[in-house]
Amino acid sequence: MxxxxxxxxxxxxxxxxxxxxxxxxxxxxxxxxxxxxxxxxxxxxxxxxxxxxxxxxxxxxxxxxxxxxxxxxxxxxxxxxxxxxxxxxxxxxxxxxxxxxxxxxxxxxxxxxxxxxxxxxxxxxxxxxxxxxxxxxxxxxxxxxxxxxxxxxxxxxxxxxxxxxxxxxxxxxxxxxxxxxxxxIDVTQIPFTPQSRREVTLRLISVSRLIEKKGVEFALRAMSLVKKSKPEFDWQYTIVGDGPNREQLQQIAAEGDITDRVAFTGSLPHATVKEELRRSHVFVLPSVTAGNGDVEGIPVALMEAMAAGLTVVSTHHSGIPELIADRKTGFLAPEKDVAALADSILWIATHPEQCEQFAQDARLKVEQEYNxxxxxxxxxxxxxxxxxxxx
Missing domain, CATH: 3.40.50.2000 (Glycogen Phosphorylase B;)
Structure with missing residues (x-):
């Protein structure tokens, strides 16, 4: 055929x-x-x-x-x-x-x-x-x-x-x-390797095109809020990808006084992206409806992160709640709600045992429905x- x-x-x-x-x-x-x-x-x-x-x-x-x-x-x-x-x-x-x-x-x-x-x-x-x-x-x-x-x-x-x-x-x-x-996604190509987050620097990551609907702006603003509310909290945030909003996002990071904790890598080969995911603890993709109406379907990047054992933080947006059950297989915040995103990340930082269970349930969800x-x-x-x- x-x-x-x-x-x-x-x-x-x-x-x-x-x-x-x-x-x-x-x-x-x-x-x-x-x-x-x-x-x-x-x-x-x-x-x-x-x-x-x-x-x-x-x-x-x-x-x-x-x-x-x-x-x-x-x-x-x-x-x-x-x-x-x-x-x-x-x-x-x-x-x-x-x-x-x-x-x-x-x-x-x-x-x-x-x-x-x-x-x-x-x-x-x-x-x-x-x-x-x-x-x-x-x-x-x-x-x-x-x-x-x-x-x-x-x-x-x-x-x-x-x-x-x-x-x-x-x-x-x-x-x-x-x-x-x-x-x-091909779950056989993504080993389940959750990283211990106890008494270590919390490593957050986003992998996406740097466009409005991916909501990276709100992730940066949330991390700025985290720094202000918990200055002693040790974290690093890696943003993988490129796009028309990169300079704007770098400016937001500078205005939020978090440039020392945020790395923009640009686009990377898929094998390198998988290695970055393996080293990380939390995957952040706070998707929003863009000004022109553009929306997500269900981002493959979220599936890959869940399969790899990361704790995912996203939003009540389009079909994402069909993939992520809030506080069961990840975390969901209202679109553009910076405070809710910051609260989720701080909760993750202080509840490693519960997040380990979330990661196992998330992997199972992907294996069963997104294989x-x-x-x-x-x-x-x-x-x-x-x-x-x-x-």
Whole structure:
């Protein structure tokens, strides 16, 4: 069976969950091809190793030889830009029709394929995976209805959490065409190695793109509050990742008088990130709804931290409470509540025994519900069933 993935720029370090899902299908003897909106490997991605070596061989740009026109078309007025883009999308019709089923990651990519199906140009059934930005931003702008063609011509919509499922159904998707399918992690590659936090410097870590919705600003403000309220408390905070908000975050750390305790590492290879996690005690990701409506799905970084044995601190945001049970498998604070975040971290510092139990329960939660092997088995069945029904 041939499965065609439709994605944005490929491959992307911030979307390794997509690559991992593709790898899962390859391991189950599916053929996988990719249609993307720009072939541009990011730093720290080695395309010479598997599964990327195989995937890159089967990757094509939406516009093929005309891909060089993308920057020019982006400068056109919106109406003309949309017409030109739709016309150039037809260059991938033959490629898309060579697949038995199409899997689009992110709603806007699914909608792009659905427009071709609406015109009768392609025939394979469409599965669309919704992750966060593709739900939160159109919800904020009151335009979730723009997915109506996808809801009509797509075969199945797979939001990564139940919160998104409810929103898509409210926007007009048939409940029979919407089913939660979570992203997961390979727990066999993440040993459970909780670090003792008794009478040692408490090591906190965040791993994320440095953008608004990740909420790192509020983690920094919480740590500034911790320093003011408990100056004798010994801690270090490592922030792994890069992004447009890095300078702003460094300024917040300076204003909070915590630069001596905070390290910004920039982006790191995945193996190095896993080593940083192994040395840490607490993983902090206080996600928030961004000003443009952008939201999380369920961050893979939280799953990895829980699997590794860290105590996680996050927020009541989007699907995160579906992963973390407050004061059972981690800690949840209201969005942007700096005082609640600080209180959680101070509680963690003074209750090591309880946190050890939380870590064990968190690992079990990930093993049972976010295990990539189990989820990839389920996804392979979904793809096969949709392809058969679409013939």
């Amino acid at each position: 041939r499965v065609g993935y439709v994605v944005g720029r490929f491959p992307a370090l911030s979307e390794t969950f997509v690559i991992n899902q593709m790898a899962g299908l390859l391991q189950r003897n599916f053929e996988v091809g990719v249609v993307c909106n720009g072939i541009a490997p990011e730093a720290h991605i080695d395309t010479s190793v598997e599964p990327l070596s195989t995937l890159m061989a089967g990757t094509r740009d939406w516009w093929g030889p005309a891909a060089g026109l993308r920057s020019r078309i982006a400068t056109l007025p919106s109406g003309l830009r949309d017409k030109a883009s739709t016309l150039l999308d037809r260059l991938s019709v033959r490629r898309l029709n060579s697949f038995d089923v199409i899997v689009a990651h992110f709603g806007h990519n699914g909608a792009r394929v659905a427009r071709l199906k609406k015109r009768g140009l392609i025939t394979p059934p469409i599965i669309t995976v919704f992750h966060g930005y593709d739900v939160g931003v159109p919800l904020h702008e009151k335009r979730l209805g723009e997915y109506r063609d996808l809801f009509k011509f797509g075969s199945l919509n797979l939001p990564v959490n139940d919160y998104f499922r409810r929103l898509l159904i409210e926007a007009g998707a048939s409940d029979q065409k919407v089913s939660v399918h979570r992203m997961g 990539a092997e189990t989820l990839n088995d389920r996804f392979a069945t979904i793809v096969s069933d949709v392809a058969k029904a679409g013939k």
